[in-house]
Amino acid sequence: MKRSYVGVIGMCAILLLNIIFTQLLVHQFFYQNYDAVLIYTGINIILFPIAILIYKKESRKGGRISG
Amino acid sequence: MTERNGKIPKKDDNYTHNINKNNERQIDRRGFMKVVAGAAGVFAVASLPWGGIAAKELMGLADKEYPRQKITDLKDIAVGDSVTFSFPSEHDDALLIRLAEDKFVAYQNACTHLRCPVYWVKDEQEMICPCHHGKFDAETGAPVAGPPRRPLPEIVVEVDGGAVYAVRVRRYEA
Numbered sequence: 001m002k003r004s005y006v007g008v009i010g011m012c013a014i015l016l017l018n019i020i021f022t023q024l025l026v027h028q029f030f031y032q033n034y035d036a037v038l039i040y041t042g043i044n045i046i047l048f049p050i051a052i053l054i055y056k057k058e059s060r061k062g063g064r065i066s067g
Numbered sequence: 068m069t070e071r072n073g074k075i076p077k078k079d080d081n082y083t084h085n086i087n088k089n090n091e092r093q094i095d096r097r098g099f100m101k102v103v104a105g106a107a108g109v110f111a112v113a114s115l116p117w118g119g120i121a122a123k124e125l126m127g128l129a130d131k132e133y134p135r136q137k138i139t140d141l142k143d144i145a146v147g148d149s150v151t152f153s154f155p156s157e158h159d160d161a162l163l164i165r166l167a168e169d170k171f172v173a174y175q176n177a178c179t180h181l182r183c184p185v186y187w188v189k190d191e192q193e194m195i196c197p198c199h200h201g202k203f204d205a206e207t208g209a210p211v212a213g214p215p216r217r218p219l220p221e222i223v224v225e226v227d228g229g230a231v232y233a234v235r236v237r238r239y240e241a
Contacts, residue, residue, distance in 0.1 A: 037117055
């Protein structure tokens with residue numbers, strides 16, 4: 001069955017953004033730019049429900065899943 | 068015994084990975100999605116302590132109070148000169164600079180790069196770290212050149228009855 005890879009690609013993008021923003025978060029914390037730290041923390045937290053949303057959406061779509 | 072062992076193919080003759088299951092090392096789409104969603108959760112939770120500490124610093128809850136300490140008498144420091152002292156403990160070297168008649172600034176003078184002592188160079192009107200030529204702005208304590216990226220912690224000073232006192236250490240605010 002041919003399937004779209006939108007969900008997988010979206011998930012990869014979220015993982016990438018998570019890594020980027022965590023790195024920025026730690027750097028800005030070190031440089032004591034605390035308002036930037038708060039922004040990156042917020043982004044990282046918001047990315048989690050988005051990931052869950054994509055996961056739910058994808059698992060509802062799939063009827064036949066092997067394994 | 069030797070006969071039976073001889074029948075086991077060489078690649079399967081081991082104790083640790085002796086069960087073959089179809090596709091045991093493969094990950095399907097749903098498994099991958101699950102792992103990444105879980106990773107996003109881990110990232111979110113891991114960000115919380117950083118955000119918490121940042122919020123605490125921004126709200127000023129981390130400011131500590133120290134007993135006020137006399138640095139020098141007014142007559143001993145001319146405009147443009149500096150005096151070294153230590154505040155809050157005797158191991159925290161600090162630098163008081165008189166920028167104008169009634170403008171005093173003080174910073175803990177351990178360079179934020181590798182903690183070399185930072186000096187006030189009167190001719191250049193800059194604080195300079197001799198180790199790697201880091202420079203700091205005397206008005207704010209912000210790094211302006213060289214390797215340091217964080218500002219010097221500022222010490223709040225008070226002029227009272229012909230003497231200068233150190234009151235508390237302030238976080239850099241820009």
